[in-house]
Each structure stands twice: as C-alpha cells, then as structure tokens.
Amino acid sequence: MNAPNAAPPSPRFVFDDGAAYEQMMGRWSALVAEPFLAWLALPEGLAWLDDGCGNGAFTEALLVRQRPSSLVGVDPAPAQLAFARQRAGTQGVRFLEGDAQALPLPDACVDAAVMALVLFFLPDPAQGLRELVRVVRSGGTVAAYHWDLAGGGFPLQPILDAVHAEGHESRTPPSTWAAALEASEHLWRAAGLVEVQTRQFEVRRRFDTFEDFWRTAYGSPRLRELFASLSPPALQRLTERVRTQLDPAGREPLVLVARANAVKGRRD
Secondary structure (H helix, E strand, O other), X not given: OOOOOOOOOOOOOOOOOHHHHHHHHHHHHHHHHHHHHHHHOOOOOOXXXXXXXXXXXXXXXXXXXXXXXXXXXXXXXXXXHHHHHHOHHHOOOEEEEOEOOEOOOOOOOEEEEEXXXXXXXXXXXXHHHHHHHHHEEEEEEEEEEEEOOOOOOOOOHHHHHHHHHOOOOOOOOOOHHHHOHHHHHHHHHHOOOEEEEEEEEEEEEEEOOHHHHHHHHHHOHHHHHHHHXXXXXXXXHHHHHHHHHHOOXXXXXXXXXXXXXXXXXXXX
C-alpha cells in the first residue's frame, strides 16, 4: 500500500504544553500502554527507545512494566520534554530533542523501539520506520500504536465530528492513512521486518462531568486555535452540539471509548 498523493506540506504539529497534553492525550496513552506492552511480551532488562515520547506518559508506563536496562526518549517539542523530565516516574531516562525521521542515535543501539501515537504525525512514516529499524539491534523489536482514525477511534472524535457538522475546519495530521491496521502492517513488512503482527485495543476513560472532557480539547493546538477563532455564540453552539451527542440525558459521569491500532515486528 502506498501513501496517497501528497498534498502541499502543512505546518508541523507541535504540542507546546505538557500539562495540557497530559489531560488531553497522556492519560489515554497510558491506558493503551498496559495492554500494548503485555502484547509485546518482551523480557525485562532490555535497552529501549521511546520515539516521539511526548510528555513521558508512555515512557513512565514502560519503565514500570519493563524495568529496562536503559531507556531513551526522543521528541521534537522542548515543552513536552521539559514536562517528561519532571515526571516522578521517569528518573534515569535520557531525553533527547530530535526528529523521528532523523534520530540522534547510532546504529543498532537498542533492543526495542516503539512509537506511541506518533506514526500519523510523520510526513514520511516509511522514513520514520527506517530510522527505528536502523537503531534496533538484530533480533530486536519495532512496534507502535496509533489511534484508529479511519474507524472513529480517536478520543476527541466527538468534538471533531461536531466541528465538521458546524461547518468549521480543523487541520489533520499529514499521514492519517498510516494509522490503519492494513497500512501499518504493509509499512512494517516493506521495512524488512519479520513476524509482523497487528492488534486493536479498546480503552475507556471516565470523566466526572462533560466540562472535564471538554477541557481536554484545549491540549490540542489545532482545536485551541479553532476555538479562539470562533465567536462566543459559535463556540457555544459547538460545545452544546458535543454535549448533546455525548450526554443527551444529562447523566454524568461520562465514559468514553477509544481504539488504538498496534503493530509489531522483529528485525532479522
């Protein structure tokens, strides 16, 4: 499967607030981390790379479960790295600022490399995957998980649906096509990885009130920019559309469901 015809390059997605990202996506990512790492079924004591580590939510879960001999986290956003470094559960992690498509790491330096919620943000997912393969030792594991965007599994999908229903536009990641299970599997096989497998995980998150859920959207720079551009009445209409969709009877708390597609393979 090839990538669709490329559109003109869009501005990079940069997450500029680690605390806001934690509320929006970090807690969701941590929910996927446990079943994802169990599925990888790798032993403790390996050298790991968390590529696109963001604010360290997955990094922290990886440390707790896998007890790695070493762990490097790479991310292009200084604000995310600053938040990751101050997390209580990331002591001993080496965090580096860098691009997933040109990792600041030598060849064959880790036993396992993972991307958590990263692949669809890369302008060239195949190049990002080649970099993972490059830094993993022979016999090592390369794996990723990403939201099931085409299947509506994104945690903020109700808000995006309402944005479109109200006639507004919201910028999309450059490679949403890569998040599909079939596309991920093709990318992994095309990169020369063997024993490739895919899996979908479903997770649930509870919000005590609708407002708790709505506030998480402000962790997304693209939604934050959109909200700021709307008139107060337009923003209120958008908010109420989402509220009506999620909680028509006003029966809080809310339990939302998200789905992540995962892929793994081994380097020969």
